[in-house]
Amino acid sequence: MESKINIDQVAKLARLSLKPEEKGKLSKDLENILAYVDLLQELDTSKVEPTSHVLPIENVFRKDKVIESGVRNFVLDHAPKRDGKFFKVPKVIEGL
Amino acid sequence: MNQYEPVIGLEVHVQLKTESKIFCACRTAFGAEPNQNTCPVCFGLPGSLPVLNERVLELAIKVGLALDCEISPKIKFDRKNYFYPDLPKAYQISQYDMPVSKSGYLIIRTTAPHPNPLPRQIEGGQAQGEGRVRVLQERKIGITRAHLEEDAGKLLHEGITDGSWVDYNRAGVPLLEIVSEPDIRSPDEAYDYLMALKSILQYLDVSDCNMEEGSLRCDANISVRKKRDEKLGTKVEIKNLNSFRAVQKAIAFEIERQTGAVEGGETIRQETRLWNEGKQETISMRSKEFAHDYRYFPEPDLVPFSVPATKIEDIRKSIPELPFSRMGRFQSEYGLSEYDAKVLIADKKWADFFEECIKEKVNPKLVSNWLQTDTAGLLNERKIEISAAKITAKTFAGLIKLIEKGTISGKIAKEVLPMMLDTGNTAEAIVKEKGMEQVTDVGALEQAIDRVIQENPGPAGQVREGKKQAMGFLVGKVMQLTGGKANPKMVNELLAKKLS
Numbered sequence: 252m253e254s255k256i257n258i259d260q261v262a263k264l265a266r267l268s269l270k271p272e273e274k275g276k277l278s279k280d281l282e283n284i285l286a287y288v289d290l291l292q293e294l295d296t297s298k299v300e301p302t303s304h305v306l307p308i309e310n311v312f313r314k315d316k317v318i319e320s321g322v323r324n325f326v327l328d329h330a331p332k333r334d335g336k337f338f339k340v341p342k343v344i345e346g347l
Numbered sequence: 348m349n350q351y352e353p354v355i356g357l358e359v360h361v362q363l364k365t366e367s368k369i370f371c372a373c374r375t376a377f378g379a380e381p382n383q384n385t386c387p388v389c390f391g392l393p394g395s396l397p398v399l400n401e402r403v404l405e406l407a408i409k410v411g412l413a414l415d416c417e418i419s420p421k422i423k424f425d426r427k428n429y430f431y432p433d434l435p436k437a438y439q440i441s442q443y444d445m446p447v448s449k450s451g452y453l454i455i456r457t458t459a460p461h462p463n464p465l466p467r468q469i470e471g472g473q474a475q476g477e478g479r480v481r482v483l484q485e486r487k488i489g490i491t492r493a494h495l496e497e498d499a500g501k502l503l504h505e506g507i508t509d510g511s512w513v514d515y516n517r518a519g520v521p522l523l524e525i526v527s528e529p530d531i532r533s534p535d536e537a538y539d540y541l542m543a544l545k546s547i548l549q550y551l552d553v554s555d556c557n558m559e560e561g562s563l564r565c566d567a568n569i570s571v572r573k574k575r576d577e578k579l580g581t582k583v584e585i586k587n588l589n590s591f592r593a594v595q596k597a598i599a600f601e602i603e604r605q606t607g608a609v610e611g612g613e614t615i616r617q618e619t620r621l622w623n624e625g626k627q628e629t630i631s632m633r634s635k636e637f638a639h640d641y642r643y644f645p646e647p648d649l650v651p652f653s654v655p656a657t658k659i660e661d662i663r664k665s666i667p668e669l670p671f672s673r674m675g676r677f678q679s680e681y682g683l684s685e686y687d688a689k690v691l692i693a694d695k696k697w698a699d700f701f702e703e704c705i706k707e708k709v710n711p712k713l714v715s716n717w718l719q720t721d722t723a724g725l726l727n728e729r730k731i732e733i734s735a736a737k738i739t740a741k742t743f744a745g746l747i748k749l750i751e752k753g754t755i756s757g758k759i760a761k762e763v764l765p766m767m768l769d770t771g772n773t774a775e776a777i778v779k780e781k782g783m784e785q786v787t788d789v790g791a792l793e794q795a796i797d798r799v800i801q802e803n804p805g806p807a808g809q810v811r812e813g814k815k816q817a818m819g820f821l822v823g824k825v826m827q828l829t830g831g832k833a834n835p836k837m838v839n840e841l842l843a844k845k846l847s
């Protein structure tokens with residue numbers, strides 16, 4: 252049976268590098284998950300309102316008010332690389 | 348003859364004017380120290396929870412209503428997934444299938460030629476003093492949708508060689524993305540659409556619309572197709588457009604490039620290109636294989652929203668008079684030409700200044716002319732905004748009154764205006780101090796005229812013989828003799844009488 256999963260694409264999108272044996276196992280796992288979703292799809296949900304959230308609440312807002320968090324230095328200290336007040340990352344210039 | 352036509356759609360990102368970010372309490376103000384405006388929420392640290400800023404949704408609805416959009420009864424947020432160092436969470440909270448608003452339109456007035464304009468074509472007025480007649484056409488540009496999303500951080504490459512710096516101050520700044528239908532047919536029309544949209548956003552007071560500070564950005568989608576073809580060609584997206592003029596130039600470049608390619612038998616590749624301002628060309632971005640697989644899914648950290656009809660009505664009532672209707676009112680109420688009205692309303696500050704002047708009971712057309720030509724030019728030279736200028740509507744109206752009363756001529760007024768801008772003095776004070784009042788005293792004028800006739804017997808003789816062309820020369824001489832202060836109308840009359 253041909254796999255429904257393009258494991259290389261999934262791995263690439265998730266920034267995972269997989270060994271050949273892992274690819275086979277994970278493809279199978281993902282296929283099982285999809286099969287289970289297919290099973291769920293068989294249920295008649297035509298009278299159920301679609302939901303995107305587990306709790307029946309809506310319209311939770313905050314006021315437009317500034318509060319200084321003061322976490323900058325703490326977070327910078329825990330970054331893989333810090334350069335003064337900046338985070339430092341490998342060089343990335345898209346498109347050039 | 349060119350048998351291809353361009354099809355253009357624009358995506359405008361506008362920063363909504365709030366104190367705090369869209370999902371956290373961090374400050375949005377421009378110019379803070381790097382990474383100063385950050386917190387666990389906009390850093391996307393584990394355990395933090397985003398909560399929607401109430402003001403952001405209100406402003407987004409306000410824009411939706413002004414663009415005649417339907418406000419969605421159910422609004423939800425989604426995650427757009429991609430990896431990039433400016434995106435701390437590795438996803439951007441955006442809206443996929445239930446945006447704040449959709450299906451609206453914007454009517455623009457443009458001089459750009461169009462293959463199929465709306466039936467109503469308006470004769471453009473004549474911009475006085477310029478002698479050019481501009482025909483404005485109305486064009487309806489559809490608005491597909493306007494959705495909310497958070498901005499990303501900023502990567503800096505200048506001044507660092509072994510990597511890139513990241514500043515997350517902008518991460519989580521509220522943006523409204525306004526997507527147009529592919530209804531635009533030329534670079535000029537794209538420019539006019541952007542100007543009209545910016546004008547509405549400024550009237551609504553929802554954004555600073557400052558391209559330099561990143562509070563207004565634009566991407567363009569362009570394709571070409573054979574004229575009368577229904578099917579759209581392959582579209583190319585252009586990014587890195589730093590001004591409305593850049594949008595206009597990049598579109599013009601891209602139309603040429605694509606038309607040339609298609610005529611040469613090439614197929615257009617769907618891709619993203621960057622505008623290179625230095626080279627004035629678009630260049631292809633190395634396309635990433637799965638670049639467009641964003642795997643959107645509903646944002647589980649945010650609840651859905653539904654805005655009560657009463658709330659929407661309250662927001663609708665808060666919408667001020669918009670540029671489009673103000674333009675009509677300027678024509679009917681003040682008798683301005685369509686062209687003059689369009690120029691004046693484009694920037695709310697100018698339109699407000701104009702109406703403040705009119706309250707002083709001065710001639711609207713005169714005010715309009717003096718604002719559009721001399722004042723605009725002088726402020727441009729001095730690089731100051733009308734709202735920051737030393738001249739006020741009241742003092743400006745004072746200058747117009749002196750012209751109306753004939754105390755000073757237009758020529759003298761042109762000298763007085765820059766002095767007003769530089770010193771903040773009133774026109775009356777400047778005219779009095781410099782002795783610039785127009786000479787209307789018949790005796791004084793006759794004296795000057797007699798001298799001019801005496802010194803220029805040739806031209807004077809010609810006028811006596813009925814050759815009227817020489818009159819202008821003599822009037823000019825009298826004006827020169829009086830330092831431009833003589834009343835030209837009286838000089839004409841007195842000269843004609845003396846030489847008849």
Ligand SMILES: [Zn+2]
Nearest residue numbers: 371373386389
């Ligand atoms: Zn924050």
